[in-house]
Amino acid sequence: MSKFAVDHVKRVHSVVHDRIGADCIGAGNRITRSWIRCLNEYQLNPDSCAEPEVVAPIELQERQERLADVQAVAKVEMTNLYQQLAGSGYAIMLTDREGVLLNYFGDPAFTHAASKTGLMQGAVWSERVQGTNGMGTCLVERRPLTVHQDEHYLSRNIGLSCAAAPIFDHEGELVGVLDASGESRLAQQHTLALVSMSVQMIENRVFLHQFRHDYILRFHNRPEFVGTLSEGAIALSITGTVLAASRAALSLLGYTRPEEIVGRDVCELFNITFPGLVDSSTRRAFHPVPIFEVRSNARFFAVVYQPVAHSNARRPQRGAALPTPAETSALDALHLGDPAMRANVDTARRVMERNVSIVLLGETGSGKERFARAMHLSSSRASRPFIAINCASIPESLIESELFGYRPGAFTGASKEGQRGKLLQANGGTLFLDEIGDMPVALQARLLRVLEEREVVPLGGETPVKLDIRLISATHCDLLQKIESGAFREDLYYRLQGVTFTMPPLRDRQDRCALIRQLALEESDAGCPVELDDKLLAVLDRQHWPGNLRQLRHLLRTMIALRATDRLTLEDLPPEYRHGLVEAGAAAITPAAGSASAGAAVSAVLPAPAPGNKPGAGLNPFECAEREVLLQELKRHQWNLSGVARELNISRNTLYRKLQRLNIEHPDKSLFH
Numbered sequence: 197m198s199k200f201a202v203d204h205v206k207r208v209h210s211v212v213h214d215r216i217g218a219d220c221i222g223a224g225n226r227i228t229r230s231w232i233r234c235l236n237e238y239q240l241n242p243d244s245c246a247e248p249e250v251v252a253p254i255e256l257q258e259r260q261e262r263l264a265d266v267q268a269v270a271k272v273e274m275t276n277l278y279q280q281l282a283g284s285g286y287a288i289m290l291t292d293r294e295g296v297l298l299n300y301f302g303d304p305a306f307t308h309a310a311s312k313t314g315l316m317q318g319a320v321w322s323e324r325v326q327g328t329n330g331m332g333t334c335l336v337e338r339r340p341l342t343v344h345q346d347e348h349y350l351s352r353n354i355g356l357s358c359a360a361a362p363i364f365d366h367e368g369e370l371v372g373v374l375d376a377s378g379e380s381r382l383a384q385q386h387t388l389a390l391v392s393m394s395v396q397m398i399e400n401r402v403f404l405h406q407f408r409h410d411y412i413l414r415f416h417n418r419p420e421f422v423g424t425l426s427e428g429a430i431a432l433s434i435t436g437t438v439l440a441a442s443r444a445a446l447s448l449l450g451y452t453r454p455e456e457i458v459g460r461d462v463c464e465l466f467n468i469t470f471p472g473l474v475d476s477s478t479r480r481a482f483h484p485v486p487i488f489e490v491r492s493n494a495r496f497f498a499v500v501y502q503p504v505a506h507s508n509a510r511r512p513q514r515g516a517a518l519p520t521p522a523e524t525s526a527l528d529a530l531h532l533g534d535p536a537m538r539a540n541v542d543t544a545r546r547v548m549e550r551n552v553s554i555v556l557l558g559e560t561g562s563g564k565e566r567f568a569r570a571m572h573l574s575s576s577r578a579s580r581p582f583i584a585i586n587c588a589s590i591p592e593s594l595i596e597s598e599l600f601g602y603r604p605g606a607f608t609g610a611s612k613e614g615q616r617g618k619l620l621q622a623n624g625g626t627l628f629l630d631e632i633g634d635m636p637v638a639l640q641a642r643l644l645r646v647l648e649e650r651e652v653v654p655l656g657g658e659t660p661v662k663l664d665i666r667l668i669s670a671t672h673c674d675l676l677q678k679i680e681s682g683a684f685r686e687d688l689y690y691r692l693q694g695v696t697f698t699m700p701p702l703r704d705r706q707d708r709c710a711l712i713r714q715l716a717l718e719e720s721d722a723g724c725p726v727e728l729d730d731k732l733l734a735v736l737d738r739q740h741w742p743g744n745l746r747q748l749r750h751l752l753r754t755m756i757a758l759r760a761t762d763r764l765t766l767e768d769l770p771p772e773y774r775h776g777l778v779e780a781g782a783a784a785i786t787p788a789a790g791s792a793s794a795g796a797a798v799s800a801v802l803p804a805p806a807p808g809n810k811p812g813a814g815l816n817p818f819e820c821a822e823r824e825v826l827l828q829e830l831k832r833h834q835w836n837l838s839g840v841a842r843e844l845n846i847s848r849n850t851l852y853r854k855l856q857r858l859n860i861e862h863p864d865k866s867l868f869h
């Protein structure tokens with residue numbers, strides 16, 4: 197061990213055990229706290245030479261898919277940040293909330309050295325694995341911080357300087373970390389400020405994007421700051437109910453948690469009615485109008501933006517009542533001429549106000565959640581909350597407390613304030629249970645009881661609370677098959693199954709071209725619509741779209757983010773999409789010379805389309821390798837999907853999607869749905 201490393205290890209021990217020298221690490225308590233965790237809790241050796249931990253490519257891809265929305269925006273911001281820091285030996289990285297490095301933009305001078313410490317895609321930078329470090333410690337502390345030189349816990353990392361800031365979603369959930377790391381001798385003072393600004397930009401853009409189908413109130417206490425990085429944004433339903441608020445909005449209004457304002461009417465927050473607000477915003481041609489906060493009477497300036505997809509939609513009228521079934525624009529917007537979707541919308545209108553449970557079936561990305569939201573918005577519950585919960589993405593151990601909530605101190609580790617479960621949050625509104633087929637069997641019994649008794653008792657509580665919810669469940673798997681295998685309760689199935697809707701896959705929709713155009717419009721920035729060239733439209737129309745509308749949306753989003761002009765052509769299309777078409781026997785498409793780069797750049801961040809009838813055709817080399825591995829695993833487990841999912845540590849649900857994406861079918865086709 198070098199003298200330097202020996203001194204570092206000694207210092208860690210003396211700081212942790214005796215707090216001697218805690219002040220001289222000069223980073224306040226957060227570094228001391230982290231060192232204590234590393235030594236006592238994770239029992240890490242500060243001089244560890246263990247190989248960096250790196251997740252398997254298949255898991256990395258899965259984690260990237262989970263954060264696809266944030267990633268699409270983050271990539272643009274990461275490139276900007278990289279350019280701002282260019283030449284200073286920095287790498288810009290994005291991790292998920294478990295500290296797995298999803299994206300890496302590195303200065304070539306730094307990349308080689310960095311990979312030795314594990315700064316590379318797929319590496320795990322949680323504090324538990326890498327000790328005190330920018331990304332991992334930021335995930336624990338949940339605030340921006342710098343970890344410089346020998347503030348790192350592991351002596352092998354002390355050549356680094358890392359500036360990291362946490363990324364939160366609109367529900368205040370930590371989703372990942374953006375980090376700029378470089379050699380400590382080249383560290384720059386202002387890096388943390390730049391990283392924090394990029395994160396704010398990412399959060400704002402993700403928020404504006406996610407709620408572009410709703411009204412968005414953008415405000416600040418100075419008119420010139422409306423529309424800038426520091427503005428607050430609040431998403432509002434058509435009746436003026438707060439659907440979500442950005443972090444900046446909460447902080448400008450003096451709230452700490454979104455629950456404090458979500459579900460309230462905008463006139464409870466500001467001294468103005470919602471129709472009045474929309475009216476004055478439009479009359480002032482979207483120049484900020486003064487509004488006053490109810491509690492403090494503080495003055496703010498605001499602009500209300502109309503929902504993107506409904507720019508011609510009716511405006512809320514003074515004293516407007518809740519929408520009636522006749523005014524179901526959110527539902528109507530779901531079909532642009534497809535007969536199957538039109539039939540769905542017609543039936544939805546008929547059952548909307550009835551007390552029947554709804555089940556939505558359809559392939560992944562075919563619009564089940566969108567349909568559920570539209571039903572909610574078109575019903576008399578529109579002003580009440582719409583709460584969605586994905587039974588497949590929450591760890592089994594957390595579903596119960598997520599759904600039912602818990603009283604303060606109900607179990608070890610429970611928060612002091614307790615938690616209102618999703619069932620109660622949805623009270624008066626709609627609860628959307630996505631991937632219901634993945635709900636653990638033990639919980640199915642509890643859910644059934646709640647649905648029958650129409651009341652809920654939070655964990656650790658005694659008094660039941662009355663429940664009035666419209667339940668919409670969704671799944672892309674065959675529930676009857678699950679019942680047969682004992683994975684789904686038959687009684688719950690019949691309780692859920694009031695009316696069933698099936699979302700058609702995109703490849704079967706007759707309104708595909710109109711949908712593609714609409715999505716391109718929705719993905720365009722406000723006031724700057726991107727057009728699609730006819731040839732490109734024809735190619736998009738003929739794709740197989742295994743990921744349905746989600747895949748289409750991500751493709752358009754990325755093409756739009758990387759476009760050179762506001763008219764997208766075949767040159768903007770990733771090569772594998774062109775390739776897929778040629779394979780399918782359509783007219784050959786030869787992009788102009790030098791055009792591959794834009795499309796190739798897009799292809800680097802997108803899943804490939806399905807390969808038609810040829811099993812492995814149209815897949816990129818990485819996917820072919822993934823397909824091979826998966827086929828071997830399937831054979832090894834004699835096509836027992838649960839066994840394979842367990843082996844790969846992924847949900848059955850994710851496995852199904854992979855099989856679909858990689859075009860893997862059971863040798864006996866009838867055994868796969």
Ligand SMILES: Nc1ncnc2c1ncn2[C@@H]1O[C@H](COP(=O)(O)OP(=O)(O)OP(=O)(O)O)[C@@H](O)[C@H]1O
Binds near residue numbers: 529530561672749
């Ligand atoms: N009618 C539509 N018009 C435009 N975009 C749509 C439409 N329906 C769905 N989308 C978009 O497609 C994507 C996937 O939709 P959604 O989440 O509703 O699908 P899903 O079937 O619930 O997916 P999963 O099974 O994976 O949960 C979203 O980005 C959504 O905005």
